[in-house]
Amino acid sequence: MKWLLFNLFFLMKSALPSPPNIVILLADDLGYGDLGYTGHPTIASPALDRLARRGRPLTQFYSAASICSPSRAALLTGRYPVRSGVFPGNFGPQSIEGLLDSEVTIAKEFSSHGYRTSMVGKWHLGVGLDLEFLPTRRGFDSWLGIPYSHDMCPFRTPCNPETHCIGKSGSDPGFTYCALYNGTEVIQQPLKMVTLTKSMTNFATHFISESATMKKPFFLYYAFPQPHHPQFAGSECHGKSRNGPYGDAVAEMDAAVDDIFKQLRE
Numbered sequence: 001m002k003w004l005l006f007n008l009f010f011l012m013k014s015a016l017p018s019p020p021n022i023v024i025l026l027a028d029d030l031g032y033g034d035l036g037y038t039g040h041p042t043i044a045s046p047a048l049d050r051l052a053r054r055g056r057p058l059t060q061f062y063s064a065a066s067i068c069s070p071s072r073a074a075l076l077t078g079r080y081p082v083r084s085g086v087f088p089g090n091f092g093p094q095s096i097e098g099l100l101d102s103e104v105t106i107a108k109e110f111s112s113h114g115y116r117t118s119m120v121g122k123w124h125l126g127v128g129l130d131l132e133f134l135p136t137r138r139g140f141d142s143w144l145g146i147p148y149s150h151d152m153c154p155f156r157t158p159c160n161p162e163t164h165c166i167g168k169s170g171s172d173p174g175f176t177y178c179a180l181y182n183g184t185e186v187i188q189q190p191l192k193m194v195t196l197t198k199s200m201t202n203f204a205t206h207f208i209s210e211s212a213t214m215k216k217p218f219f220l221y222y223a224f225p226q227p228h229h230p231q232f233a234g235s236e237c238h239g240k241s242r243n244g245p246y247g248d249a250v251a252e253m254d255a256a257v258d259d260i261f262k263q264l265r266e
Contacts, residue, residue, distance in 0.1 A: 019115070019217035021208075023264070024106075025257060026075070026221070028068070028122060028149075028228040034250060042242040043250050047258035068124045068149060072223070076105045076125075076138075091126045092152050093176070098126015098133025107139030110219040118207040119143040120200045121223035122150075131184045140221070144182050144203040146191065150225055150232075153178040159193045159232035160248065162239075193232040196225070201256040205263040212266075222260070226253045 034040050037049040037057075064074030069090040070081030076099075081087040084103050091098060099105075107117040119140045126133030127147045135143040150165075154177050159165040178191035180199070204222055211218035226232070227249035237255060241247025 019113075021211070021217055021264075022110070022115075022219045023260065024075075024219075024221045025260075026072075026121075026223045027253060028223070028225055030227055030250070030253075034227075034246075040243075043247045044241065045250060045254040047254045047261065051257065051261070068122075069126075072124055073099055073103075076107070076221075077103045078106075079103070086125065090148070091124060092148055095126060096129055098128050099138060101132075101137065103138075105139045107135070107219065107221070109139075111139055111141070114217065116207075116211050116214070116216045116218040117141050117221075118204070118218070119145065119221045119223065120204045120207075121145045121221075122148070122225045123223070124148045134181070134184055136183045142183060142203075142207065144180070144200055145223070146178065146180060146196075146225060149228055150178055150191065150193070151229060154190075157190050157192050157194070159230050160238040160245065161194060161235050163245070165193060165230045165232065194234045194238075196232070197252050197256055198234060201259050204256075204260055208260070208263045209266075220260075222256075224253050224256070226250070 032038060034043055035045040035048050035052075036043065037045070037052040063071045065071040065081050065087070067090055070086045070088065073079075073081050073084045073086035077084050084099065086099055107119070110117050117140045119135045120143070122145055123135055123143070124147070125138070128134070131137070134147070135145075157165070177189050179186045180188035180191050180196070200222070204220060207220060208218065227246055231245040231249035233245070233248035233252040237248050237252040239248065241251050243250075
């Protein structure tokens with residue numbers, strides 16, 4: 001079935017004057033009713049509401065799993081998690097396994113058709129002893145983000161300008177502090193939660209702008225760590241929601257979506 005869908009897409013692409021650019025936005029632990037357009041009374045999400053009004057919301061959707069790693073494996077490969085081997089649980093900081101290179105990801109397929117590919121955000125499909133499971137080894141040209149859920153590693157920085165994150169203790173044996181990766185390089189450790197979304201969104205918008213300058217079609221996969229617990233937000237969104245830290249996290253995610261679509265329009 002996945003090959004049929006890919007072939008149908010690229011047949012349609014060949015009939016267009018130019019290849020379409022593809023952006024996938026994935027939220028982590030966002031409830032169906034937690035956006036303005038789905039009727040939430042206290043959470044504002046103007047960018048996502050506008051996207052829903054101008055697009056075609058699909059109100060019935062089934063994920064291949066209820067947790068992170070297997071559901072993301074299914075999204076990127078088009079295969080049931082039990083077939084890709086990412087089943088039944090999640091990868092974590094102490095895992096040595098990951099999504100196998102034999103799996104054909106969306107990124108690999110787009111790359112084979114001349115697309116630039118980039119990922120931003122939470123991967124959660126393995127790291128490996130030699131970083132062999134990271135996104136840039138699975139078809140993505142670039143990646144800025146975190147390797148697994150931010151509640152799986154200790155924090156030393158606050159989740160917002162006023163509150164410290166509630167996560168694993170820094171003294172937990174076998175764990176290292178949360179880190180931000182650029183490709184296979186750790187560029188920030190401990191991870192600064194209050195600037196994470198801004199850093200990732202700047203990376204995404206630069207990728208879009210660069211692709212336009214190069215006149216190359218692109219595939220962008222933005223996997224938000226939000227609003228997964230513990231919720232975080234920078235100074236621009238902290239305290240702005242009537243729904244507390246959860247609402248602030250959704251607001252920051254919504255602002256990032258707005259920035260991305262502004263860049264797409266440009």
